[in-house]
Amino acid sequence: MVAPSASAVQARTTRRVNPVYIVGLAATPFLAEQDAMPDELVFDAVEAALRECGLKKQDIGMTIQASMDALDGRSISSGLSTAASGGYLTDSYRIEGDSGRAIVAAAESIAAGDIEVAVAVGVHNPEISGDASTRREFLQAISNLGFEPIMDRPIGLTAETMWAMHAAGRISAGVATLDAIAALAAGEISGAASRPRSQRGEATLRDVLESAPVAWPLVDLMLPAQSTGAVAVVLASAARAGRTVGRSARITGFGHATGRYVAAGGWFLDPAATTKAAAGQAYAQGGVTGADIDLVELSAPTPALHDEYLAALDLTALDTANVNASGGMLSNYPGLANGALRLMETVESLEARGGKGRAVSHSVDVETGTVSEDVTVLVVEAL
Amino acid sequence: MSYHAAVVGVGITEATSPSRQTKSELELCQEAVWEALNHGGIDPATLDGVIIGNIDGFEGTVLGGKSLTRMLGIGMDLPVTVINTGGTTGGNLMQVAARSIRAGAQSRVLCVGGPTFFGSTDLQSAINTNSPMVIEQPLGMGAYHMGAFAASAYQQRWGLTAEDLALIAVSDHGKAAKNTRAHLRYTVTVEEVLATRPLSSPLTQGMVCPVSTSAVAMVVAAADDVANLKTTPALIRSIGMSSDPYLGGGKGDFARLQNLENLARKVYASANVRDPFNDFDVVEVFAPYVHMQIMQYEALGLAEPGHGMDLIRSGATEHGGALPTNLSGGPKCTNAGVAGELSPFAYAALQVMGDAPDGMQVAGARRALAHGTGGTFFQFENLAVFETIQN
Numbered sequence: 190m191v192a193p194s195a196s197a198v199q200a201r202t203t204r205r206v207n208p209v210y211i212v213g214l215a216a217t218p219f220l221a222e223q224d225a226m227p228d229e230l231v232f233d234a235v236e237a238a239l240r241e242c243g244l245k246k247q248d249i250g251m252t253i254q255a256s257m258d259a260l261d262g263r264s265i266s267s268g269l270s271t272a273a274s275g276g277y278l279t280d281s282y283r284i285e286g287d288s289g290r291a292i293v294a295a296a297e298s299i300a301a302g303d304i305e306v307a308v309a310v311g312v313h314n315p316e317i318s319g320d321a322s323t324r325r326e327f328l329q330a331i332s333n334l335g336f337e338p339i340m341d342r343p344i345g346l347t348a349e350t351m352w353a354m355h356a357a358g359r360i361s362a363g364v365a366t367l368d369a370i371a372a373l374a375a376g377e378i379s380g381a382a383s384r385p386r387s388q389r390g391e392a393t394l395r396d397v398l399e400s401a402p403v404a405w406p407l408v409d410l411m412l413p414a415q416s417t418g419a420v421a422v423v424l425a426s427a428a429r430a431g432r433t434v435g436r437s438a439r440i441t442g443f444g445h446a447t448g449r450y451v452a453a454g455g456w457f458l459d460p461a462a463t464t465k466a467a468a469g470q471a472y473a474q475g476g477v478t479g480a481d482i483d484l485v486e487l488s489a490p491t492p493a494l495h496d497e498y499l500a501a502l503d504l505t506a507l508d509t510a511n512v513n514a515s516g517g518m519l520s521n522y523p524g525l526a527n528g529a530l531r532l533m534e535t536v537e538s539l540e541a542r543g544g545k546g547r548a549v550s551h552s553v554d555v556e557t558g559t560v561s562e563d564v565t566v567l568v569v570e571a572l
Numbered sequence: 573m574s575y576h577a578a579v580v581g582v583g584i585t586e587a588t589s590p591s592r593q594t595k596s597e598l599e600l601c602q603e604a605v606w607e608a609l610n611h612g613g614i615d616p617a618t619l620d621g622v623i624i625g626n627i628d629g630f631e632g633t634v635l636g637g638k639s640l641t642r643m644l645g646i647g648m649d650l651p652v653t654v655i656n657t658g659g660t661t662g663g664n665l666m667q668v669a670a671r672s673i674r675a676g677a678q679s680r681v682l683c684v685g686g687p688t689f690f691g692s693t694d695l696q697s698a699i700n701t702n703s704p705m706v707i708e709q710p711l712g713m714g715a716y717h718m719g720a721f722a723a724s725a726y727q728q729r730w731g732l733t734a735e736d737l738a739l740i741a742v743s744d745h746g747k748a749a750k751n752t753r754a755h756l757r758y759t760v761t762v763e764e765v766l767a768t769r770p771l772s773s774p775l776t777q778g779m780v781c782p783v784s785t786s787a788v789a790m791v792v793a794a795a796d797d798v799a800n801l802k803t804t805p806a807l808i809r810s811i812g813m814s815s816d817p818y819l820g821g822g823k824g825d826f827a828r829l830q831n832l833e834n835l836a837r838k839v840y841a842s843a844n845v846r847d848p849f850n851d852f853d854v855v856e857v858f859a860p861y862v863h864m865q866i867m868q869y870e871a872l873g874l875a876e877p878g879h880g881m882d883l884i885r886s887g888a889t890e891h892g893g894a895l896p897t898n899l900s901g902g903p904k905c906t907n908a909g910v911a912g913e914l915s916p917f918a919y920a921a922l923q924v925m926g927d928a929p930d931g932m933q934v935a936g937a938r939r940a941l942a943h944g945t946g947g948t949f950f951q952f953e954n955l956a957v958f959e960t961i962q963n
Contacts, residue, residue: 204676207574228818257628257635258656264629264702265658268950271815272822278834280813281952282664285626285635285654293677294653294668301674302574334634341639443677445621447652450642466649474677561638563652 210430213238213423232273234421242435250304255288262316289528289552289565313524351558353404356493373492381516388414413522420529442475442568460559461501475568479503483546528552576795578805579921581612587755587786604787613802616646620678625661625910659946662913688909720772723863725826738765748901781860781907810843820949832871856916
């Protein structure tokens with residue numbers, strides 16, 4: 190027997206799935222640091238999401254959390270926060286990864302016919318205090334622990350070093366310029382600077398280029414705008430959603446893919462292949478192509494990845510106004526809550542269009558950068 | 573439309589202590605994964621994803637599955653999901669896989685449980701970081717201490733003796749001695765168990781699980797996608813999980829597993845199980861401490877409250893008894909973390925597939941119950957009911 194190719198994996202996963210309805214979405218405030226424990230943030234977000242759709246704890250059939258022990262500073266940290274997520278005496282578990290994956294898992298439980306109402310919640314409040322550089326140092330130390338311990342960890346691989354090597358490679362190859370990626374960052378940040386969830390004010394090209402260097406060519410304003418908080422999503426079956434107030438959107442396709450590890454080289458040569466695989470699955474399930482999509486919330490951790498990810502989603506034809514109206518990760522990145530935040534921004538953009546259209550919500554985890562990158566793609570329809 | 577899910581391949585490595593283990597974590601996982609694939613005659617090209625458990629605080633790494641899964645020899649592009657719910661992680665793996673398959677999102681999913689405790693030097697200290705930080709953490713409380721609360725409460729209510737508790741360990745060791753995959757493959761006497769090192773009254777070293785290293789893998793597939801496989805699939809008839817509140821004070825009663833009682837009612841209703849003692853042919857429960865085993869029997873409706881011990885004394889739970897239980901020897905003889913937690917599901921599935929290891933197969937087993945649990949004062953519980961599908 191031989192190892193399968195990526196296309197073989199994708200070709201098998203083309204069954205249509207039952208659509209899953211988004212009935213509640215809520216977030217805590219996004220702050221540099223929270224004066225709250227993870228369970229308090231989870232409770233606040235879930236309670237608000239349930240309240241907006243008129244459901245109660247007793248209506249929940251399953252809760253899925255996205256968090257990580259290493260960030261939460263305790264083993265089995267979900268033990269603390271499960272009850273806060275609504276998981277008391279209920280099906281519940283925790284994914285160590287981005288909340289986009291938790292949303293996919295919750296949607297699968299409903300599409301399977303097993304559950305009527307499910308909650309997916311991502312929480313990010315790293316157990317570290319201090320200034321931005323202290324917090325960055327902590328996150329990169331955790332990132333390093335995500336690499337293979339014999340060969341890769343000792344040479345200092347982290348998410349930021351992998352992103353920097355990718356960006357440097359694109360500049361060296363002449364397919365990108367420093368000014369171009371800086372301009373893209375400035376555009377995303379400034380376009381969303383007035384939005385309430387944005388963590389950054391307006392930034393010019395010069396502001397970006399003169400921000401604190403991190404790893405050449407990347408500087409601070411080219412990297413995710415770190416924040417903390419929690420975002421909760423309440424999903425329901427079509428039948429249950431029909432008797433629920435709240436959001437008017439549904440997920441018709443959900444894709445999940447994970448990239449190759451370091452030695453395979455994909456993280457450098459073609460990091461968008463993972464996004465393409467996830468999109469392929471989601472689009473096949475939803476019966477759509479890129480031409481059917483009106484807007485996207487894209488998760489590009491650096492501007493050097495932006496165009497590659499957009500192309501992998503088959504969405505290069507979209508008007509720039511319909512790509513990352515929120516400013517994406519460069520305006521607000523609440524860690525593992527990112528997937529849920531991107532879905533929230535997606536649904537709100539559809540609502541701003543009068544509740545019409547079809548969108549894509551794309552999220553990535555950043556634990557090991559583009560290495561073994563975990564990607565989720567959701568096809569979202571307004572109702 | 574939704575679908576049925578079934579276990580179609582299982583791999584379980586031999587186990588030993590971390591100090592005697594000659595294979596790496598990767599080698600153990602590779603061995604289990606390829607045994608599962610070969611068991612079912614499954615081409616890895618037909619897999620759609622991997623669900624793996626990593627309990628970071630115990631493993632000395634973060635999301636180890638991200639790199640490990642790429643070195644298993646099954647391809648480099650499979651979607652990987654990392655689950656961590658502590659001691660119940662292994663049991664959750666299959667449930668996550670099953671729901672994805674039942675949704676139609678995937679057709680074949682590999683579950684991998686590795687040797688979580690390979691590099692740990694002080695597991696009690698690691699689990700202490702999970703406990704409440706005002707009282708329990710500074711006191712240095714670990715799993716033994718919190719587990720002993722329930723053992724003492726049960727003793728007080730039902731008059732259980734230390735000899736009774738030791739007899740539970742004796743029974744498990746007798747079964748493990750016949751399981752070539754078990755870690756502690758020796759028999760013990762009541763006196764020997766009682767003479768082991770005291771941990772937290774009434775528990776002694778011989779009454780709790782060892783620290784093992786092994787790996788377990790399982791392939792879950794859509795039940796309509798099993799043609800040409802070598803195995804008789806184990807239909808996942810019903811699954812479920814349930815969670816306690818975090819603080820011990822929320823449990824209500826330390827002498828009962830109310831959370832598991834609630835879960836059992838839900839799962840049994842879904843599987844149309846009305847008389848659990850007679851409706852199951854074989855049972856595997858995850859009871860790393862002796863008292864948990866009899867409390868679980870009661871919560872699962874296999875015995876009346878206070879009478880779990882009678883099941884063991886009567887021989888009903890032995891091979892050839894009315895309800896063979898933990899024929900693997902259970903976690904008191906082998907507990908490799910996520911691998912140990914996936915084991916009850918693997919062994920129970922093997923029973924209804926007719927492929928349990930030599931000397932363990934219950935003749936004609938067609939319906940099995942598997943249980944997993946984990947936590948400290950709180951417990952996450954999970955259950956699955958397997959039934960034979962004739963290919």
